[in-house]
Amino acid sequence: MPSTLIDDIGELVTCEGDDGDLLGIRRDAAVVVQDSRVVWVGPRRQAPAADETVDAGGGTLMPGFVDSHAHLVFAGDRAAEFSARMAGVAYSADGIATTVQATREASDAQLRSNVARLVSELVRSGSTTFEIKSGYGLTVADEQRSVRIAGEFTPEVTFLGAHVTPAEYSDHRDEYVDLVAGPMLDACAPYSRWIDVFCDRGAFDAGESRQVLTAGHRAGLGLRVHANQLQQGPGVGLAVEFGAASADHCTHLSVEDIDALGDSARTDRPTVATLLPGAEFSTRSAYPDARALLDAGAVVALATDCNPGSSYTTSMPFCIALAVREMHMTVAEAVWAATVGGATALRRDDVGRIRVGASADLVLLDAPSHIHLAYRPGVDLVRGVWRAGRPVREG
Ligand SMILES: [Zn+2]
Numbered sequence: 001m002p003s004t005l006i007d008d009i010g011e012l013v014t015c016e017g018d019d020g021d022l023l024g025i026r027r028d029a030a031v032v033v034q035d036s037r038v039v040w041v042g043p044r045r046q047a048p049a050a051d052e053t054v055d056a057g058g059g060t061l062m063p064g065f066v067d068s069h070a071h072l073v074f075a076g077d078r079a080a081e082f083s084a085r086m087a088g089v090a091y092s093a094d095g096i097a098t099t100v101q102a103t104r105e106a107s108d109a110q111l112r113s114n115v116a117r118l119v120s121e122l123v124r125s126g127s128t129t130f131e132i133k134s135g136y137g138l139t140v141a142d143e144q145r146s147v148r149i150a151g152e153f154t155p156e157v158t159f160l161g162a163h164v165t166p167a168e169y170s171d172h173r174d175e176y177v178d179l180v181a182g183p184m185l186d187a188c189a190p191y192s193r194w195i196d197v198f199c200d201r202g203a204f205d206a207g208e209s210r211q212v213l214t215a216g217h218r219a220g221l222g223l224r225v226h227a228n229q230l231q232q233g234p235g236v237g238l239a240v241e242f243g244a245a246s247a248d249h250c251t252h253l254s255v256e257d258i259d260a261l262g263d264s265a266r267t268d269r270p271t272v273a274t275l276l277p278g279a280e281f282s283t284r285s286a287y288p289d290a291r292a293l294l295d296a297g298a299v300v301a302l303a304t305d306c307n308p309g310s311s312y313t314t315s316m317p318f319c320i321a322l323a324v325r326e327m328h329m330t331v332a333e334a335v336w337a338a339t340v341g342g343a344t345a346l347r348r349d350d351v352g353r354i355r356v357g358a359s360a361d362l363v364l365l366d367a368p369s370h371i372h373l374a375y376r377p378g379v380d381l382v383r384g385v386w387r388a389g390r391p392v393r394e395g
Contacts (some may be wrong), residue, residue: 002051003034004389006061006362011369013062014354022332023370031061033360036388041356055065059383062335064128064361065316066342066352068156069248069274069303073111073146077104077308085283087297091105095309096136096164100317103136103146112149118306119153121314125380128387129351131303133196135160138276138310140184147191156346158194158224159185162204162212168282177208181215189219194245198226199235206234213242222347226254239285240264240271246301246345248274251288258289262296265303274301275337277322279313290327302334319376321379331374358373358390 009029017024030047032040040048081095105110115132122130125383132154134146141160161180169176185195195216197384199209203226213223221279223242227235229249236257239247250273264271273293279285284386305311313319316338323334350359364384365372365391372381385393 001037001389003032003039004052004054005047005050006031006033006054006364007047008056008058009044009056009061011060011098012041012354013060013335013370015063015336016353016355017143022336027313031354031362032267033362033386033389035310036360037358038354038356038358041354043156054384055154056364058368060365060367060372061354062363062365062370063339063352063354064124064363064385064387065338066316066346067122067127067130067303067306067316068246068301069276069305069319069344070122070130070132070314071135071160071299071305071307072115072132072153073134073150074099074103074308075106075110076112077312079167081280082307082312093236097378099136100138101168104139104142108145108149111146112152114312115149115153116249119313122306123385124393125315125317126363126382126385127314128363128382128385129156129346129348130154130155131194131346133157133158133160134188135196138163138166140179140187141171142256143184144187144191149189155193157192158196159188159192159216159221160196160198161188161388162183162197162209163202168323173208179210181211185215189221191223192241193282194224195219197223198227199238200228200233204240208237209235213238213244216252217242224248228257232257237259245272245273245347248271248303248305249276249279249288249291250274251280251285253289253292258292258296258298261293265297265299269347270299270344272299272341274300274303274341274345275327276303276305276311276319276386277327278313278319279305280326281322282311282313290329294329294333295377298332299341299344300329300337301345302337303342303345317381318377321374324374331370331371334374360386362386
């Protein structure tokens with residue numbers, strides 16, 4: 001495969017920095033890509049010859065975003081619910097049932113084409129690695145087809161049978177948890193890398209979450225937890241105790257939760273605090289205390305939480321802008337969280353950074369610096385996207 005030189009990069013964001021320069025920024029740089037990998041990074045005047053050249057025009061080249069939390073397998077939308085919420089109706093997890101019904105009624109082809117549409121949006125806005133969860137089927141057959149279809153688009157597939165208890169089990173919840181941790185897990189594990197549980201008010205309690213995580217771990221899946229979105233509770237503590245790759249939402253944290261996430265960051269396999277500010281934006285709720293997490297040393301990731309109920313955005317640049325404006329993260333912290341942070345939440349070291357040997361997952365911004373991601377909210381600055389060395393968006 002021919003090599004490609006990306007030349008005249010005004011600002012190269014490698015995400016290979018240190019405390020003084022978190023993003024490892026280089027000026028007047030060049031990058032060479034061959035096959036699916038980055039093979040050279042350095043000053044442009046020293047760049048080796050390549051078969052093809054792309055002129056970055058003085059723009060910003062950065063790693064593709066890593067969206068580690070997205071619910072893309074569903075049918076229907078909940079625009080009316082959003083509209084009502086903006087008019088004052090409170091958010092609850094109950095709305096998920098609406099999407100469950102629409103998802104069960106949809107054909108495989110309808111689900112697949114909806115995922116394809118959302119994946120296209122994600123990639124166009126610069127996400128080159130993304131996780132996809134099930135969780136709107138909630139029967140063995142519907143969860144299995146959800147993870148199967150997700151696997152057509154990404155290796156980062158998460159089985160979320162423990163999203164909510166479906167209506168038909170509302171009077172015997174324990175039977176539903178047994179189903180999730182038993183036959184449903186058996187049917188979904190071959191198609192999944194991860195298992196997730198929504199441990200919160202209106203979803204699953206500590207005992208139920210423990211049962212799901214224990215069974216998922218035994219089945220060889222990595223662990224993730226929807227934790228502390230709606231109120232303080234046991235979710236974050238469980239995630240850290242079980243060595244989950246990520247505790248997601250982290251909106252309502254106790255001091256103990258913050259300390260546990262900070263302590264975990266000093267181990268080889270941290271439990272990442274994944275913040276999903278699109279959910280707070282779309283439910284008009286208070287944002288997580290990102291500063292407390294960062295000050296405690298926690299590894300923080302940003303993700304879209306793309307789903308039709310509480311965060312219907314595929315845009316990581318939008319989440320970066322929210323993180324900076326609403327959660328008081330520095331622009332550098334937000335960009336790091338959207339790249340390296342997301343990669344860490346998926347326990348990947350081949351993505352989220354630009355270095356020799358990394359996957360050539362790159363985003364070219366039509367902007368002189370990464371700061372414009374937050375400084376120019378809502379503006380599509382993405383001029384080029386490469387996934388594994390292949391251009392997927394140009395111009
Ligand atoms: Zn979620």
